[in-house]
Amino acid sequence: MIPLHFSSEVAKARETGTAIIALESTIITHGMPFPQNVETARLVEADVRASGAVPATIAVMDGKLHIGLEDAELDMLGQAEGVAKLSRADIAACIASGRTGATTVAATMIAAHLAGISVFATGGIGGVHRGAETSFDISADLHELAQTPVTVVAAGAKAILDLPKTFEVLETLGVPVIAFGQDMLPAFWSATSDLPAPLRMDDAEDIAKAFRTRQAMGLQGGQLVTNPIPKNAEIPSDVLAPIIAQALQEADDAKISAKAVTPFLLGRIFELTEGRSLDANIALVRNNARLAAQIAVALSKS
Template identity: 80%
Template structure:
């Protein structure tokens, strides 16, 4: 048996067949300092409720997979030390050994699928890191998208990555990359990029229909919905490019690698943008949560 605990709110929504949106927990434990991490998580959950769906923040706590966190659990997770960062490779081991861990995109997709939650909102997916041709540093998120049938709403892949290689891998793996409301793939903190979108959809209903059609056809994997950050909140790509390059050079000079790369780069970019990157990050996560709620509602409506 998998030890799964549903929050009271999520349990009620499941019993009523209501729309649910999964949320990851690494943004709480590894993305921001306390108390801003908890405040942001609560804002994102509130956005989903305001849109008419139920949020299900996912984490492993003391060997139990929690789908939805009670307010005191969210507060405790936001202040916890030495929380593991869980992906496909280690989520089962963490549960089996009674550990505590926050879920990445890949682990959240796995948990969402176990809980029959078809839609997941995040900030940006992981992908192919710069220099991966020698380091082979490629996120497990990409293969998860190819095998787990969850629709993931993100502002593209994190801009610190090799974006063209990331989207080439997704194409090879057969993952639909759908740009919402525009013809190019957004670049996380920036609404626009020079990468044409393979697919475009303009409504949550279209996205929900595509999700259901994949299931009807027996196609494995999910969909990546790339939702551009609102232009009022973005950092233009031209402004970010030299900042990202500087952070990458510093990481290389300090021999920072593997799981330490992303936290270092995001932290350094926060410093170099005087905190603007974090402000933009919060805005895009909230924007993605609102769209994910619309998609979940559309899926629930189509099931009736």
């Protein structure tokens, strides 16, 4: 087993049986500039604590897999340069070579499972990119959800993706997709979409019970809880559609591909919305952290 480096807060929570929430680190290193990235990370961690759980921000630093970061480590990560963006394919190589890397959804799920953490809060999952029928650009997040037993709370898949194909792949892979409190799937920056939810649950206890039932049945993989962004923070889909189309065209014209696509698109959408997309992103991540904490607390009591 690879040694895990637990923060003091997470180590204490493990000893006392307190609910723990995994948090990814790419939002810190690839999502926004310093110091806003660290300020946002601390806000999300505070939301988790206020909801009765302990946050465990996950990252690889100097070849060590950290489950939870101390304040100084969070500052260091927020200011680090050349940080790798880690998924299933490269997390082991990053650790073995002593490098520093930030975890995506897939890598965070892997680390969380290694640490015995069952709930993970993020912004939005990766999925099937538009034009994937020719590029074959499909996020490893989808297969991770199908094989790693972690409940992931997100505001749906990122709106820059092909959402119908993304959820079709999840259905094919047998991943439960649960909409929280509504009958349609959210679309990241937008609270609703035109996609009906395969499943709906209205309270954290039922979501926790569904996870335990899957474990009892020996079913592989996790479950995706799609939590709509608060209405007062959303950007309606009709406002976003032409902006996303423009950003996609610019990426295509510049021949941007692979891991560079998502950061480019998110950056251009930030510029085209005059920062509104980042404000929405922060609101939805915090909202997801609160729901994830409620689910983890319910799991800790079951």
